[in-house]
Amino acid sequence: NAGVMQNPRHLVRRRGQEARLRCSPMKGHSHVYWYRQLPEEGLKFMVYLQKENIIDESGMPKERFSAEFPKEGPSILRIQQVVRGDSAAYFCASSPLDRMDLNSPLHFGNGTRLTVT
Amino acid sequence: AQSVTQLGSHVSVSEGALVLLRCNYSSSVPPYLFWYVQYPNQGLQLLLKYTTGATLVKGINGFEAEFKKSETSFHLTKPSAHMSDAAEYFCAVSDAAAGGFKTIFGAGTRLFVKA
Numbered sequence: 001n002a003g004v005m006q007n008p009r010h011l012v013r014r015r016g017q018e019a020r021l022r023c024s025p026m027k028g029h030s031h032v033y034w035y036r037q038l039p040e041e042g043l044k045f046m047v048y049l050q051k052e053n054i055i056d057e058s059g060m061p062k063e064r065f066s067a068e069f070p071k072e073g074p075s076i077l078r079i080q081q082v083v084r085g086d087s088a089a090y091f092c093a094s095s096p097l098d099r100m101d102l103n104s105p106l107h108f109g110n111g112t113r114l115t116v117t
Numbered sequence: 118a119q120s121v122t123q124l125g126s127h128v129s130v131s132e133g134a135l136v137l138l139r140c141n142y143s144s145s146v147p148p149y150l151f152w153y154v155q156y157p158n159q160g161l162q163l164l165l166k167y168t169t170g171a172t173l174v175k176g177i178n179g180f181e182a183e184f185k186k187s188e189t190s191f192h193l194t195k196p197s198a199h200m201s202d203a204a205e206y207f208c209a210v211s212d213a214a215a216g217g218f219k220t221i222f223g224a225g226t227r228l229f230v231k232a
Contacts, residue, residue, distance in 0.1 A: 004160070033219065040126060042207060042224035043161075056219055091160055093220075105151060106220055108160030 002027065004094050005074075006109035013082045013116050021077040021112045025094030032075040033106060034067060037089040049075060082116045089113045119144045119212040123223035131231045136180075136195040138226045140208030143189065149211040150191045151220070152182055156204045164206070167191060178202070203230045 005024040013019050025032050030051050035043040045059040049069035060067065064082075069075040079086055090113075093106035124139040142148055149168055153161040165176025172184040178201075182193045191208060208223040 006160075035222070040224070042123075043222040045219055045221060048219050093160075104218075105163040105166055106161070108153075108162070110158070110160045 004029075004092055004107050004109035006090075006092050006112050008112060009110065011112055011114050013114065015083055015116060016081050019079040019082050019086070019114055019116075021079075021090050021092075021114070022074045023077070023092030023094075023109060024074040025092075026096075026107050029094035029096050029107070031095045032069050033093045033095075034075075034077050035091045035093065037091060037111070043091065046077070079114075082114075084116050087114055087116045119148070119210045119221050121208050121210050121221055121223035123206075123208050123226050125226055126224065127227050127229065129229040129231060130198045132200055133197050136193070136198045136202065136228065138193040138206050138208075138228065140182075140191045140193065140223060141189050142191060142208070142210050144210055144212075148184075148191075150182075150184060151209040151211075152176065152180070152191075152193050153207045153209060153222075154178075154204050155207065155225075161207060164193070198228075198230045200230050200232065203228055 007022050032049045034046040037043050047060050047067045048056040052071050064080045066078045089111045091111045093108045095104050120143045122141045151166045152164040154164050155161045164180050165174045167174045167184045175181045180195045184191050205225045205227045207225045209220050212221050
């Protein structure tokens with residue numbers, strides 16, 4: 001019963017390159033959330049997706065960042081033209097299809113640690 | 118919009134001592150509150166959650182939290198700290214988002230346990 005799978009665990013990119021972070025939710029989960037964690041700042045909400053739909057992207061930077069969750073395959077968080085300030089841990093979480101109430105917890109992956117050199 | 122404030126970014130206790138991690142929230146009624154724990158290089162795991170009903174909520178690893186509406190607090194406690202409790206703890210609240218829900222996290226409190 002695999003949990004939320006994120007890959008890669010570690011990603012190093014030079015400034016100006018693109019970073020692609022992947023997240024496969026738990027089986028049966030169709031809601032995916034991306035969070036960014038910086039030291040001493042906790043987790044910042046970035047985006048909430050359901051299959052083929054972006055539900056809430058209020059936490060996404062307006063430029064360079066995009067996310068998708070296609071009908072088939074993992075959710076992808078894409079960062080174009082990375083800068084040093086993008087260095088952080090990026091966590092994906094999922095919740096089930098029938099998450100109709102606010103008290104369902106999130107299931108987290110182990111994160112992708114992005115380092116921009 | 119909901120928000121969460123965790124008082125104290127670092128807390129240090131001796132092994133066997135009481136653990137108290139503070140969390141205050143702002144929320145419309147009713148709040149849905151959570152505590153998560155994060156061990157190094159891992160994702161977050163649910164410790165406990167408050168929905169409705171009993172205000173004292175018991176979680177895993179001997180932790181519990183009490184919802185106090187009058188104080189808008191949801192502090193996390195454990196009577197006797199163990200070395201394995203050293204981790205970062207996050208208080209969170211669920212927030213309604215268009216078409217679904219999202220969870221808002223506090224900044225976290227790192228717990229150190231001294232032998």
